[in-house]
Amino acid sequence: xxxxxxxxxxILAAAPLFATALDYAAEGKLWWAHxxxxxxxxxxxxxxxxxxxxxxxxxxxxxxxxxxxxxxxTAGYLQPVHFxxxxxxxxxxxxxxxxxxxxxxxxxxxxxxxxxxxxxxPKLEAPMVFVGYGLVIPEAHWDELSGLxxxxxxxxxxxxPGPAEATxxxxxxxxxxxxxxxxxxxxxxxxxxxxxxxxxGGPPAGSPxxxxxxxxxxxxxxxxxxxxxxxxxxxxxxxPGADKLFEGSGHTLSEIQSLVHDNRxxxxxxxxxxxxxxxxxKRDTLDSPNVVGMxxxxxxxxxxxxxxxxxxxxxxxxxxxxxxxxxxxxxDDASGIATILEVARLLKESRFKLKRSVIFLAVTAEEKGELxxxxxxxxxxxxxxxxxxxxxxxxxxxxxxxxxIEVQGLMESTLGESVKAAAAVDGVxxxxxxxxxxxxxxxxxxxxxxxxxxxxxxxxxxxQPGSADEATRKNWVRDRYHKPSDDLSxxxxxxxAAKFDRIxxxxxxxxxxxxxxxxxxxxxxxxxFSTAP
Ligand SMILES: [Zn+2]
Numbered sequence: 001x002x003x004x005x006x007x008x009x010x011i012l013a014a015a016p017l018f019a020t021a022l023d024y025a026a027e028g029k030l031w032w033a034h035x036x037x038x039x040x041x042x043x044x045x046x047x048x049x050x051x052x053x054x055x056x057x058x059x060x061x062x063x064x065x066x067x068x069x070x071x072x073x074t075a076g077y078l079q080p081v082h083f084x085x086x087x088x089x090x091x092x093x094x095x096x097x098x099x100x101x102x103x104x105x106x107x108x109x110x111x112x113x114x115x116x117x118x119x120x121x122p123k124l125e126a127p128m129v130f131v132g133y134g135l136v137i138p139e140a141h142w143d144e145l146s147g148l149x150x151x152x153x154x155x156x157x158x159x160x161p162g163p164a165e166a167t168x169x170x171x172x173x174x175x176x177x178x179x180x181x182x183x184x185x186x187x188x189x190x191x192x193x194x195x196x197x198x199x200x201g202g203p204p205a206g207s208p209x210x211x212x213x214x215x216x217x218x219x220x221x222x223x224x225x226x227x228x229x230x231x232x233x234x235x236x237x238x239x240p241g242a243d244k245l246f247e248g249s250g251h252t253l254s255e256i257q258s259l260v261h262d263n264r265x266x267x268x269x270x271x272x273x274x275x276x277x278x279x280x281x282k283r284d285t286l287d288s289p290n291v292v293g294m295x296x297x298x299x300x301x302x303x304x305x306x307x308x309x310x311x312x313x314x315x316x317x318x319x320x321x322x323x324x325x326x327x328x329x330x331x332d333d334a335s336g337i338a339t340i341l342e343v344a345r346l347l348k349e350s351r352f353k354l355k356r357s358v359i360f361l362a363v364t365a366e367e368k369g370e371l372x373x374x375x376x377x378x379x380x381x382x383x384x385x386x387x388x389x390x391x392x393x394x395x396x397x398x399x400x401x402x403x404x405i406e407v408q409g410l411m412e413s414t415l416g417e418s419v420k421a422a423a424a425v426d427g428v429x430x431x432x433x434x435x436x437x438x439x440x441x442x443x444x445x446x447x448x449x450x451x452x453x454x455x456x457x458x459x460x461x462x463x464q465p466g467s468a469d470e471a472t473r474k475n476w477v478r479d480r481y482h483k484p485s486d487d488l489s490x491x492x493x494x495x496x497a498a499k500f501d502r503i504x505x506x507x508x509x510x511x512x513x514x515x516x517x518x519x520x521x522x523x524x525x526x527x528x529f530s531t532a533p
Contacts, residue, residue, distance in 0.1 A: 024502075027342065028494030031501060034063075034338035038312075039330035039488050046329060047316025048083070048218070048288035048365050056312050060291045060337060060362045067344045069293030072359055072381050078289040081364055081375045082221035085284040086116035088214050092280035095235065098125065099248060099273030111241030116217035117177075118191065118231035120279035126190055126233075127274050128154045130249070132266030133162035134192075136183045137174050139525065140164040148268055151188035154233060154275060156245065158256065160197035161437065163263045168436025169412060170525045173451075176442050178227040191233030193275075195242050195253075197260055218368040221285065225378055227369075233277050248272030288313070290372045291362040292381055295347055297512065299355025304386045306511050307359045308343060308504075309373060309445050310336030310393040311366030315482060324484035331476075331486050335497065336393030337362055342501045343508060354512040356388065363445055366394070373445035377452050385531060388517045389415060390456035391508060392446035397461045398497035399476055400469050404429040405503070406462035408441045412524040413455035415511070422506040426499060431462045453529035455518040459504075461496070 037043075037059060044052040061077040073079040093114055095106040106112045114120060132144045134157030142164035157180065161171050173179060184192060219226060228234070237245055242253040249271050259266055291312065296302060314329025328334075340360050347358070359382065363372030380387060405423055410416040410432045420430045433440060441447065446456035463469035480486045511518060520527035 024495040024498040027498035038334035039328040045316040045327040049286035064293035072294035073292040089280040115234040118234035121232035125276040128271040155189040156193035172439040288364040297357040307390040309361040328487040332395040356512040373448035390449035394444040404462035406460040408458040
């Protein structure tokens with residue numbers, strides 16, 4: 001116990017800290033109220049194209065108005081985005097291996113699945129080549145396509161990062177479906193087949209539909225923004241299907257899988273026979289808007305913009321888990337929308353005195369492949385060259401007191417130093433991505449800006465390896481990520497979220513007021529995409 005004298009001194013010294021703690025509790029309640037609205041069962045998981053998503057849109061636009069933000073969409077606060085939806089009709093579709101004139105059907109679901117992410121050709125027959133990981137990483141002197149003839153062929157690859165030595169962000173970027181397809185398409189391939197890195201495949205992580213009804217694949221209606229141009233077939237093999245695929249090639253799935261497991265290079269070889277595919281797609285269109293508000297700057301760089309983004313959509317209703325079929329998306333990403341609304345409120349209270357302008361961007365269709373942000377980055381409502389940074393909030397997971405912030409993109413640009421300084425004021429540390437294999441660098445809307453050369457960051461509550469916090473975060477991902485239990489009944493540290501919001505506000509102020517625009521580090525791979533003056 002402390003002596004009485006010391007206690008008196010400490011009470012005086014601690015008063016401001018105590019007041020701050022009270023603020024965080026109160027601010028945390030305001031933050032949580034937004035989450036409560038957006039993740040209520042009434043909003044049915046905010047899937048795009050639903051009336052409930054529109055309720056979320058109206059809520060955010062209404063808050064933007066109340067907060068005094070200027071409309072910065074193309075129709076008031078809204079930027080309409082058009083989408084195409086494609087759904088495979090499995091009963092009218094088929095896959096057949098043809099070898100020595102003999103037909104061996106691949107059973108849809110059991111052996112392989114066709115993906116409507118590509119605008120599948122109604123009919124085709126083509127030879128196949130196994131291309132290992134299908135990666136080209138010049139920086140790592142890694143080129144799996146050199147010497148291969150892929151013209152008119154289907155490239156089959158294992159969906160794993162492989163042993164090439166490059167940074168997490170570079171491997172995530174070049175290993176993305178879009179980048180793998182870009183190099184395969186350039187090499188002449190007409191489609192792709194994928195084999196899961198381990199195990200037996202099944203529905204992709206995060207698919208609420210699972211087995212049963214085929215999930216529609218959503219893409220941007222603008223063909224210029226398609227990432228599957230020229231892809232006439234896209235399929236994935238299950239383990240039994242891959243066994244059949246490798247027959248007659250001199251290789252086996254178990255040989256390939258053990259090389260993948262040991263993180264070794266893979267052989268490349270032609271596969272026996274041809275694959276015949278027949279695919280029928282049901283097509284539809286839908287519209288869903290981004291919501292865009294602006295706090296105009298008042299300094300000499302007021303025609304430059306810092307974006308604060310989060311995604312408004314989630315995955316809707318789907319397969320029930322423990323009797324609950326509403327995927328509320330409280331952390332994913334009502335929490336991020338709540339943070340941009342709270343930051344806007346705090347800015348308003350400080351009378352918006354920033355030198356650059358701030359764009360508050362609530363994007364649609366992140367869960368369909370970061371489509372709303374990709375659309376905004378391609379069709380920005382302000383001059384693209386004047387966008388200096390994107391600070392993205394997605395599922396930052398305030399599940400415990402904030403001690404360290406994990407930052408995706410920390411080492412790539414000067415924004416890394418800015419977030420360190422902003423966090424240090426509260427005694428909060430900053431750490432790089434702890435789980436690069438999870439590809440979080442490319443798994444939210446910041447990536448839409450990074451690909452176009454705009455420095456950007458995303459965040460999670462971090463942890464020390466081996467700590468209770470690590471277990472809490474990993475258990476959350478295992479038990480609640482893209483599940484109905486990401487709802488309002490889960491434990492959330494709302495005061496910690498408020499503390500995080502204050503750090504984001506401080507980061508935003510730094511970026512908006514710094515005479516120098518954020519810039520890529522010279523050794524960043526992504527600097528090449530920059531079009532900044
Ligand atoms: Zn998500």
